[in-house]
Amino acid sequence: MTEPDEVLLNELQAMWQRRDPMPVDLPDRIVAAIAAEDLEFELLSLSAITETAVRGDEAQVLECATDELTLLVRISDEPDGSRRVDGWSEGVRQVELLTPVGRRVADVGDGGRFEFDDVPRGPVRLRLRGERKAFQTPEIEV
Amino acid sequence: MATTGGTEQLWNDATRHFVHWRDGDTAAMDELVRLLTPVLWQVARAQHLDEETAGDVVQSAWLALVRNPDSVRDPVAVGRWLTTATRREAWRVARQRGRTDPVVDEDLPLPASRSAEEEATTNLRDRSLWHAVAQLSDRCQRLLRVAAFLDRPDYARLAADLDMPVGSIGPTRGRCLAKLRTLLAANGAGPTRGANHD
Numbered sequence: 001m002t003e004p005d006e007v008l009l010n011e012l013q014a015m016w017q018r019r020d021p022m023p024v025d026l027p028d029r030i031v032a033a034i035a036a037e038d039l040e041f042e043l044l045s046l047s048a049i050t051e052t053a054v055r056g057d058e059a060q061v062l063e064c065a066t067d068e069l070t071l072l073v074r075i076s077d078e079p080d081g082s083r084r085v086d087g088w089s090e091g092v093r094q095v096e097l098l099t100p101v102g103r104r105v106a107d108v109g110d111g112g113r114f115e116f117d118d119v120p121r122g123p124v125r126l127r128l129r130g131e132r133k134a135f136q137t138p139e140i141e142v
Numbered sequence: 143m144a145t146t147g148g149t150e151q152l153w154n155d156a157t158r159h160f161v162h163w164r165d166g167d168t169a170a171m172d173e174l175v176r177l178l179t180p181v182l183w184q185v186a187r188a189q190h191l192d193e194e195t196a197g198d199v200v201q202s203a204w205l206a207l208v209r210n211p212d213s214v215r216d217p218v219a220v221g222r223w224l225t226t227a228t229r230r231e232a233w234r235v236a237r238q239r240g241r242t243d244p245v246v247d248e249d250l251p252l253p254a255s256r257s258a259e260e261e262a263t264t265n266l267r268d269r270s271l272w273h274a275v276a277q278l279s280d281r282c283q284r285l286l287r288v289a290a291f292l293d294r295p296d297y298a299r300l301a302a303d304l305d306m307p308v309g310s311i312g313p314t315r316g317r318c319l320a321k322l323r324t325l326l327a328a329n330g331a332g333p334t335r336g337a338n339h340d
Contacts, residue, residue, distance in 0.1 A: 005319050012275070013290040015268045022183035026197050027176045030204050034171060037208055103164055105212040 041127060041136035044071070062140065069130060075142050078117060083142045085116040089128065092135075096127040149292065152177065153221040160220040164211055175204060178221060181291050182228045188287035189232040190280075199235055203227040225292060226299050233303050274325040281306070282318035289315050 046062040059076040069091035078084050087095060089112040097104045097116045100123065106114045123139040156178055162170035179200060186196035203224055207214070214223045275283055281304060288300060301308040 005316065008319055008322065009286070009290045011267075012271060012286060015271045016184055016187075016287060016290065017180075018264070019268055019272060020184070020187055022180045023193060023197060026183065026200065027179045029197065030175050030179060030201050031172050033201055034175070034204060034208050037205060098166065100166060103166075103211060105210070 041134045044069075044128075044135050044137050046071075046073070046137055046140070064137070068133060069128065069135060071126075071128065071137075073126070073137075073140070075140070082117075083119045083121055085119055085124070085126075085142065087114045087126070088112050089114065091130045092128040093131065094129045096129075098125040098127060099123075152181070153218075156221040156224075157217050160214070161217045164217070171208070174220075178224055179204075182224060184291045185225050185228045185288060186232040188284045189229075189236040191232055191236060195235060196232070199232045200228055202231050229288070229300075229303050270326055270329055271322075274322055274329060277325050278318060278321060281314075282321065285311070285315055286318050286322070 044064045044066070046064045049061050049063050059074055062073045062075075064071045069089060071090075071092070072088045074086045076084055076086070085097065089095070089108060092108050092112065095106050095108060095114045097106070097119070099120060104116060106116060108114045119142055121142060124142050125139055126137045128135045128137075156174060159170045159174035159177065163174065182200045182203060183196060186199045189196075191199060206227055207220075207224060214220050275286065278286070285300075285304060297311045298308050301311050304311075306314065
């Protein structure tokens with residue numbers, strides 16, 4: 001960018017900011033809309049159906065069933081010592097894994113399958129998006 | 143709000159907030175919204191949308207981000223992702239409605255009152271710029287408004303949205319600015335603010 005162009009563009013920017021400023025309440029409106037989006041998650045209650053030790057592996061299986069969705073989650077060890085989360089669901093198209101170090105998203109495959117490998121140990125939550133509604137699990141220790 | 147020179151800092155801050163939010167700090171999203179919404183507003187208004195529609199368009203872009211954060215593969219690109227999402231949505235809405243009345247032809251809104259001489263000078267210069275911009279082609283108006291707020295606009299995407307070849311964005315911007323200078327000179331406005339007025 002040549003110097004004069006930059007000067008003129010800066011002038012234009014300042015002019016537009018003064019003459020056509022964003023409505024002052026717009027960020028608040030958006031923050032509120034995002035917060036409402038988060039509230040729309042219905043909290044699920046999960047129950048453990050089994051906890052087994054097979055050849056030293058420890059797998060935990062949790063389930064949940066409501067009118068709108070069924071969910072089965074299996075948490076197990078990877079050969080390298082990290083954890084994996086496998087799931088089977090109905091009424092869900094996308095699953096989000098919230099961990100202390102970030103979130104990951106998995107699409108739900110045929111038969112309602114989804115999986116997250118290489119999950120660090122610690123508390124996680126799952127967010128599940130159905131066609132009309134979204135759900136969230138309580139924290140699960142993996 | 144950043145000046146063009148401070149845009150890099152703006153994008154760096156945006157990336158930092160976004161990473162914190164992805165790591166589970168929900169308050170970081172509020173920071174990100176407050177940081178980037180003023181820029182996204184300008185991007186939406188560049189499509190000549192009315193205020194309410196422009197606000198809705200910006201909000202849609204934010205909700206799209208929150209609903210699918212993984213569509214931003216590299217956090218460094220979050221600012222670009224949002225501006226592109228806003229520009230596309232604004233473009234889509236504008237097309238759907240048919241081109242609405244150009245915002246630029248409206249009477250100048252009165253700025254929040256500051257004081258005296260400085261304001262008079264600023265008003266005068268803004269008025270000259272506003273009216274000169276209004277005489278540019280629609281394409282020039284949109285291109286300059288986006289260019290004024292984004293230091294390094296993503297030329298490939300911008301080209302697609304403006305229906306222009308990628309290689310012509312830079313030269314077109316140069317021609318639009320040259321045309322603007324000619325109009326300013328013809329209207330008796332000086333080349334830059336800070337020039338002597340008597």
